Amino acid sequence: MTTNAAHLHEASPHTPHHEGPLVDAQAQLASAIATLGYEPGLHQLLASPRREMTVSVPLRRDDGSVEVLTGHRVQHNFSRGPAKGGLRYSPAVDLDEVRALAMWMTWKCALLDVPYGGAKGGVRIDPRHYSRGELQRVTRRYTSEILPIIGPDRDIPAPDIGTDEQTMAWMMDTYSVASGYTVPGVVTGKPVSLGGSLGRAQATSAGVVHIALAALEHLGLTPTATTAAVQGFGKVGSDAALFLTEAGVTVVAVSDQYGAVHHPEGLNIHALQAHAATTGSIVNFPGAQTIPGEELLTLEVDLLVPAAVEGVLTAANARNVHAKVIVEGANGPTTAEADRIFAEAGVLVVPDILANAGGVIVSYFEWVQSNQAYWWSRTEVDARLEHRMLAAWHHLLDVASARGLTLRQAATVTAVERVADAHRTRGLYP
Numbered sequence: 081m082t083t084n085a086a087h088l089h090e091a092s093p094h095t096p097h098h099e100g101p102l103v104d105a106q107a108q109l110a111s112a113i114a115t116l117g118y119e120p121g122l123h124q125l126l127a128s129p130r131r132e133m134t135v136s137v138p139l140r141r142d143d144g145s146v147e148v149l150t151g152h153r154v155q156h157n158f159s160r161g162p163a164k165g166g167l168r169y170s171p172a173v174d175l176d177e178v179r180a181l182a183m184w185m186t187w188k189c190a191l192l193d194v195p196y197g198g199a200k201g202g203v204r205i206d207p208r209h210y211s212r213g214e215l216q217r218v219t220r221r222y223t224s225e226i227l228p229i230i231g232p233d234r235d236i237p238a239p240d241i242g243t244d245e246q247t248m249a250w251m252m253d254t255y256s257v258a259s260g261y262t263v264p265g266v267v268t269g270k271p272v273s274l275g276g277s278l279g280r281a282q283a284t285s286a287g288v289v290h291i292a293l294a295a296l297e298h299l300g301l302t303p304t305a306t307t308a309a310v311q312g313f314g315k316v317g318s319d320a321a322l323f324l325t326e327a328g329v330t331v332v333a334v335s336d337q338y339g340a341v342h343h344p345e346g347l348n349i350h351a352l353q354a355h356a357a358t359t360g361s362i363v364n365f366p367g368a369q370t371i372p373g374e375e376l377l378t379l380e381v382d383l384l385v386p387a388a389v390e391g392v393l394t395a396a397n398a399r400n401v402h403a404k405v406i407v408e409g410a411n412g413p414t415t416a417e418a419d420r421i422f423a424e425a426g427v428l429v430v431p432d433i434l435a436n437a438g439g440v441i442v443s444y445f446e447w448v449q450s451n452q453a454y455w456w457s458r459t460e461v462d463a464r465l466e467h468r469m470l471a472a473w474h475h476l477l478d479v480a481s482a483r484g485l486t487l488r489q490a491a492t493v494t495a496v497e498r499v500a501d502a503h504r505t506r507g508l509y510p
């Protein structure tokens with residue numbers, strides 16, 4: 081939770097051309113249903129969240145005043161196992177955003193064949209403006225409000241925008257105190273000291289880079305002759321930029337919500353991480369040019385990794401994107417219209433539900449380890465992560481070419497088919 085960025089000017093979080101992530105998520109589902117030829121009843125079932133909870137979260141501020149925040153937890157589907165998905169703290173959180181993110185989690189878990197359904201949570205709060213004590217009270221009250229519907233066999237939260245391993249530690253403690261014993265499997269993305277998995281903190285970024293390198297190879301591009309731009313410099317974007325440079329890619333630009341920095345010869349990501357840790361932002365990084373955040377998306381680069389928020393690649397800017405490949409570190413960064421433009425232009429878009437699935441894969445490993453109280457080595461975690469990501473990538477390429485679909489269509493079709501199969505095999509109750 082950064083407080084030392086108060087002096088920085090923030091970019092507008094959403095573009096005016098974006099109808100919202102739920103519209104995109106529903107359009108993707110409708111297209112998959114059309115490809116699969118499913119009946120309207122099954123479409124409706126898959127389009128509707130299984131369970132939604134909206135809660136008031138009263139907070140006593142440090143000055144003694146009381147403020148009432150709003151929180152949500154949406155469980156989209158659990159035909160294939162307990163629901164799974166992150167918890168977001170952001171002023172942009174609303175119920176439709178949480179619904180979209182929960183639906184994407186269902187498809188992501190099915191595509192990667194981890195035994196979960198999809199969920200998502202959110203509290204409408206800008207965590208940068210609250211103290212650590214206030215954030216702890218918000219987290220504990222929110223957790224106790226949603227307590228009846230979460231649990232290691234029901235719904236397992238994890239970090240997302242604005243939350244971190246400390247948030248997960250507070251959630252685990254609140255749930256455990258209410259249960260009367262320690263329940264480490266109720267959340268993932270915990271600190272390693274509390275039963276978190278080695279490799280979880282960097283898993284999403286590592287997965288993004290496994291997929292980015294596979295996509296470059298698929299296009300016949302060599303990492304050392306490739307340039308990249310990364311939007312977002314948080315838990316996903318910052319290490320994705322680092323791992324790309326370690327693989328030989330020249331990362332020429334990165335951005336955060338305050339702006340972007342650009343250096344045509346490549347940025348020193350280690351030094352940039354240190355600068356961001358000290359100042360609260362990447363802007364004004366010595367030796368690089370600070371440019372407006374949205375310019376990053378249209379730079380002359382081979383690879384673009386949006387790793388910030390949804391709805392940033394739209395009909396308004398998609399035709400100006402020069403990248404040959406877009407690897408979606410964020411959830412939902414590309415609107416349906418932008419997707420069509422990229423498909424027509426021959427830009428390879430690797431969809432979020434594959435590209436950023438490293439986090440949920442290692443969350444699954446963490447849950448398995450927590451439930452068994454038996455811990456794996458970092459080497460074992462990393463090797464199993466890479467194997468699962470690349471197996472899913474190759475499967476997706478096969479489905480896309482066999483069915484004549486884009487990677488996103490192939491990913492959604494594969495996932496929807498697996499969820500529908502589980503639903504049909506279980507049967508409709510009563």
Ligand code: NAD
Nearest residue numbers: 240241242284312313314315316336337388410411436439
């Ligand atoms: P984070 O809060 O750690 O970082 C978010 C970053 O995005 C920050 O650098 C912020 O400044 C930047 N940002 C916000 N608005 C921006 C804008 N308009 N332009 C440019 N930058 C902007 O969050 P995170 O965990 O890194 O999540 C980023 C994305 O990745 C989200 O879409 C999230 O759902 C997705 N994701 C995260 C994980 C995970 O394990 N953390 C897993 C899968 C997907």
